[in-house]
Amino acid sequence: MSSGLNHLWKRGAEFLGSEYAIMGGAMTWVSEANLVSGISNAGGFGVLACGSMPPALLEKEIRATAAKTANPFGVNLIIMHSELGSLIDTCIDNKVSHIVLAGGLPKSVTISRIKNAGIKVICFAPSYPIGKKLVKAGADALVIEGMEAGGHIGPVSTSVLAQEILPEMTREMPEIPVFVAGGIGRGEAMVSYLEMGASGCQLGTRFVCANESIAHPSFKRAFLKASARDAVPSVQIDPEFPVIPVRALANRASTEFILLQRKTIEDYRAGKLDKQAAQLQIEHFWAGALRRAVVEGDIENGSLMAGQSVGMVTKEQSVKEIIEELVFQAEDYLRARKTAGAGNLKIAEKIGG
């Protein structure tokens, strides 16, 4: 690896204990032992998605992953899981090195419980003030994830979050690694965030079609066919009935979701449903939908969670090839700039400069 890239993500790679500071973002049903160990074996940092797994199943998955790689990997826990305490115990008992707390803002007692067991804690920061609070509560590293990402998303783009958070973090808390996620599909983009002060990047969508991913062939085919504009946020039709924003490939289910909202809200206005029941009916629509698509391959009635970088997923490759490609693009970009003195050499060549 070039000394430039090595230097740019040194802090991130040291924190993760991996060769490259590339995290494989946890994806429920997709990030299981095969993909996670594949990422860690290829020099990245795999993260197991616990999702709604009970503790016993998580333990099985951690052990299966550890059996396939000697390199470090993390576990992503959703903080509203009803058995969060037991899941943390499972991670402690199985000597997990890093826990990513997702799905909201964790309580400081949760963070300190994990830290006291010697496990590094990574939290999602939707803004600089919240990031600062999380670090004060004990978070060892932060992920900032923009709305280009697949799955549950916030309202702000990666590029804006990066500008709002990275310079402040670099100035105020240079020792805390920050990983950027959302919409990253190539090495050049990784370099740009690293140069802004990030310590590494997290990618999800790019790994879905890896050979090691157990996602259903139909799910993978949908990714290979899709372009960036097909990965859209879930639609909310009435401000009174909030919808959790999720980015996914548009399919029959996303159209039916709009129709269901319309019908449910009409029933509510006609006095056939109370507000709570109507809201629950809307929320219930996507229950089990990701499993239906990823595991069963029902790409019309399931949820095809995908980020905008899906357009850059053009073939099935091994995780090693994907990671080597990202690293090559990053190094090539750094090399080209060095040779050109400034700017992008390829563009300069094209315009005859």
Ligand SMILES: Cc1cc2nc3c(=O)[nH]c(=O)nc-3n(C[C@H](O)[C@H](O)[C@H](O)COP(=O)(O)O)c2cc1C
């Ligand atoms: C199918 C799918 C499932 C996901 N599930 C989770 C999850 O369970 N927990 C989580 O924190 N993030 C989840 N994510 C987000 C990823 O971990 C990662 O942060 C995101 O994919 C990065 O953006 P990108 O898709 O643009 O690369 C999911 C993303 C996808 C595409």
